[in-house]
Amino acid sequence: MGKRILAVDDSASIRQVERLVLGGAGYDVVEAVDGRDALARLASAAPALILTDLNMPNLNGLDLIRSVRANPAFRFTPIVMVTTESNDEKKQAAKAAGATGWIVKPFTPDQLLAVVKKVIG
């Protein structure tokens, strides 16, 4: 099995796209419906990369990133945030919270793969 990716998004259709694209490229995709769900699955999934939306119920993306970074086991795990805004402010905030990179919605399958490849090879 390829590297495991935890895909966090409250939109089922976005998760489906991510699963199809990344799964098709040989990655093992585990889904989570929001930040809290993602944290609950973190230990068992032990992902090589976390792909997360920013605006989600229960626990939003920024808080998820902070919580993941606070966990010593995942301090260095790459986190790519999926955002609808391409403004610098949001990116800076996410970067400050500990995100590795970002991808702007809507994205093409090639763009998603390029970003994932850039971060975990």
Next chain:
Amino acid sequence: MTRAETFASTFREEAAELLAEMETGLLELESHPDDLDCVDRVFRAMHTVKGSGAMFGFDDVSRFTHGMETAFDKVRGGELAVTPTLIGLALRGKDLVRAMLAGTADPEAVARLSAELLALTTASAPIVRAPPRAARLFRVRFRPAVDLFRDGSNPLPLLAELRDLGDARVTAITTALPPLEEMDPESCYFGWDVVLETERGAEAIRDVFIFVEDQCELRIEEIADVAQARLGEILVERGDVRPEDVAAALASQQRIGALLTGTGVVCRDLVESAAAEQKVVRQVREAAAEVETNTSIRVSAARLDSLVDLVGELVIAQARLSQTAGRIDNPDLVSIAEEMERLAGELRDNALDLRMIPIGSTFSRFKRLVRDLATSLGKEIDLVTDGAETELDKTVMEHLGDPLVHVIRNSCDHGIEGPAERAAAGKAPRGTVRLAAYQSGSSVVIEISDDGAGLDPNAIRAKAVERGLLAPDATPSDRDLFQLIFKPGFSTAKVVSNVSGRGVGMDVVKRAIDGLRGAVEVESVRGVGMTIRFRLPLTLAIIDGLLVGVGESSYVLPMSVVEECVELTREDVRNAHGNRLAAVRGELVPYLTLRDWYGIDGARPDIEQVVITGVEGNRFGLVVDGVIGQHQTVIKTLGRFYRKVEGLSGATILGDGTVALIVDVPTLVRAATSGQQEAVSC
């Protein structure tokens, strides 16, 4: 010829080549308007024509080309866009220059086109164009911050991504690495220098580092000057050492890299990184130099022809030597003869190879042809070519031009339908004519196919009956029916256009290909398109032949048509009851006796040989006294007086000095079978 005339004729030759190159470039530009290399090529060709023209007294050519050159200079400068109008003007200009060189240009047309060019170049607005796509050399210096790892960033995939952009040489810089006891394993102490050769720009390189650009020191510099490659200079240019340190080091006459590290001016890694850059730069420069030195020399075609003639003579002389050596039976002589045979064979192959030219050189003129035809017919037609590198003997190539033009014209005129008709048939409005060449065994196959209407079997049948080529009640297969289009005077086009359809077409094609010892095949599916296939021998100068004897004479049958040899006894002849048919493994094959055909006296031997030949899918036997063996046949053309003899295509000289005639089997078979039909109908 005076010296001036010699110069002028050299210039004409050169100009013809340049014009051809210009045309190829222009047609390429039409499909790739952004190809700056192509613009350069076209410009250079115009520039040379202009410059040389003025030097050799072709002032009109020079003046006119100046206008075209100005236009393309503007294209180079980004001031003028490559538009169909510009290409159309330039193509017409190219034709005019050729006419001027031949002295047949209409001055009025020259003036008119000059004015049009001037109008275009002065009225144009500047344009924005794409950056050039040639490979460029970049120096990338990536020094990540110590806390790079803290947000999950990993520099290694980034280096891998750089490698995806092009040829990358990576040197790790470890100067910041602290002693083990002071090292924090969660910090990044490494840096990397990369020399990257890529077709992409600096922006693409910067994009690689997009997620980490705030967490690193990143310098991307283009190495523009590949001529400069001294280590010291590279280090100075990179800002790693001061020029005075280099000067001091050079003064002590040691290897500069070792010296600079030794004195602590610069660390080892940085010198290594600079050395890597030096190596890449050197390779780039050498590759460029190789292109320049890897040139060819020009030899006139006549010299090549006489070389091949001489090689032919040598092969004949060598055959005599071998025969004589065999007779004298002296071991020393035999070994020399064998060595000669080997060398002569190699020399022959090499000499024939010199005459081989890639067929692509003729393809370009067809691009122009199709373009012009499509415009005048009001159709949209693309010409797709394939196998341009396929090589063919020069003589074959020369005789191939007209038949190809004919077939391509036919495809454009009759084959491809108009856009409306195509749309109605559910096809793309643009038609495609495909010209492909490939080698298949000892022959070269050239295919001209189109996705047009295909042949209409009913129209062909009606026409053939009308012309008396087919009995009204005959039911030939489609394949046989299609062969009728090669009959003289056959054309099914309803309207005679100025492109084709005068009924002098396919029979000329057929004859030309026959003359090259080739064959023509047709395939067609109504509504889908048709394919015409030429099958041509690789060379005309020397062929593999089967040497046969009839009485005192010898004949050569081209091996390409020979299928097998069988015996024919008196009894066989008697059993056939006067029918000239031989039973070959249950199949009856008609034959003719060469002895009778050529009127050779003497008694027939008891057992004769039938050489079964295959021509256009039909088997036909030629009866001879005996089969002597395979023979490398150097073809000599027959003299003027014998040109009209049907059924002979040339002669060759045998090892013992006697002459053997080369039988033109297809013509002979055709003559023999048509004679038979007449005999039957009488």
